[in-house]
Amino acid sequence: MLIIPAENTINWKRPPWVTLGLMFACLLVFLFYQGGDSRKLEQAVDAYVDAGLPQLEEPAYEDYLQRKIRFEGDDERALELRQFQQLREEGEDFWLSASLLMDREFYHYLLQNRDIIWAPAERMHWLEQRSIIEETYIQRLSANQLGLIPAKLSLYTLITYQFLHGGWGHIIGNLLFLFLLGFTVEKALGPGRFLLAYLACGALSGVVFTAFSLGSFIPLVGASGSISGLMGMYVAIYGLQKIRFFYFLGVYFNYFRAPALAILPVWLGKEIYDYWFAGATGVAYMAHAGGLLAGAGLVWLLGKSWLQVREEFFEPEESEQDERFTTGYAQAMASLGRMDFDLARRQFEALRENYSDRPIVLEHLYKLAKLRPDLPEYQSRTRELMNDAQSRRQPEQMVAVWQEYLRKGEEHHPLAAEDHNRVLFASLKQHDMKAAEKAFERLRGADDPLLTSEACRLLVEEFEKLQMAPKAQHYRQLLQAG
Incomplete structure (x- = not known):
């Protein structure tokens, strides 16, 4: 079920320049910076296959997944195991190799256990060839350079990860929500404070994600946490005032009116529920929850000082x-x-x-x-x-x-x-x-x-x-x- 606020219409006489600028920045980063990732991955797979590393890593990968399932009760890995076995049966060598290369948790497992997994000669060959591929290709992928990696958290990645995306579906969905929510919050706060609040929500969202993913080497990318922050700011700005919400359920959609703050626990509860029960979807639910709390919290804490809503925001539209x-x-x-x-x-x-x-x-x-x-x-x-x-x-x-x-x-x-x-x-x-x-x-x-x-x-x-x-x-x- 999808619920989004729909109280305002955009005034093109006063365009939301910061919102549009953020959308444009994300698109430019995706097209021109991340656009080279596919070529780097192809080169990495070619080097990986030429070095004969699939024969070394595939048995170790299957054993690694089975250990996760059996001893740690990691049900999410069960789906990965089925996918791995299916790719091997269908002879999908490229995607099989890509899966092994891009699984950062598996790579660090191999580094820690290489003495146990392989004999000395195989171990030396693996370490030499894998290190070259890592340094030449994998570490130069956008997600590994500027994504938020909990095990290697840095201040600048709390900002940069917000402008990276994992694919066309990911970026289109995020830009759509950024536009729907951004123009209203920008109108309420003003361009400068809106930009700072947007980036702060993304950073706080990343901190919450890191807290629930300590030690993880899987990079987080996307503006979802920042956009969740916009959702939190949106409802906090309106408070108990009744506003319109659009909802979509299956093939049915409609509008309803409700106090803005009443929807915050619904959104928050959904993200927490999905974190525990949705399984391996690849969605950073706790980052979303952190963004919601960060956005609402910033408005509540600073709403009478730095983040005060402009008076003209509540004035009726010209029509x-x-x-x-x-x-x-x-x-x-x-x-x-x-x-x-x-x-x-x-x-x-x-x-x-x-x-x-x-x-x-x-x-x-x-x-x-x-x-x-x-x-x-x-x-x-x-x-x-x-x-x-x-x-x-x-x-x-x-x-x-x-x-x-x-x-x-x-x-x-x-x-x-x-x-x-x-x-x-x-x-x-x-x-x-x-x-x-x-x-x-x-x-x-x-x-x-x-x-x-x-x-x-x-x-x-x-x-x-x-x-x-x-x-x-x-x-x-x-x-x-x-």
């Missing part, structure tokens, strides 16, 4: 925001139609709080305030609308709003000198000298000598450019008198 705005706007307009201005004002104010980037809401609030020009609200809405027009580079609207306020509200609550000064600058940029002069007169009346003298100087310069000497002389005299 949902548009739908909510349309509904709220229609209700406010309906109140206007019924002449219920108080209710309409409250509804538009609520829209303004949530949709401050929608100028039409401010325009309606301005018109409602204009119904009572004697109240201070009309002045504050006028200033808001003038600021909005200026920020959207609409000087004509700003001047028009200013002129309307002079007619209706100035006598009740005069505008400040800064308001008139802004209109003067906007008018000069538009070469509207009539409005500029009007703004200057209002500015003079606002009793701000510094702004008045600067405005007067600008008017002198502008009229001189327009070769309007009388006007320029008039303002020059005002400047000198001031």
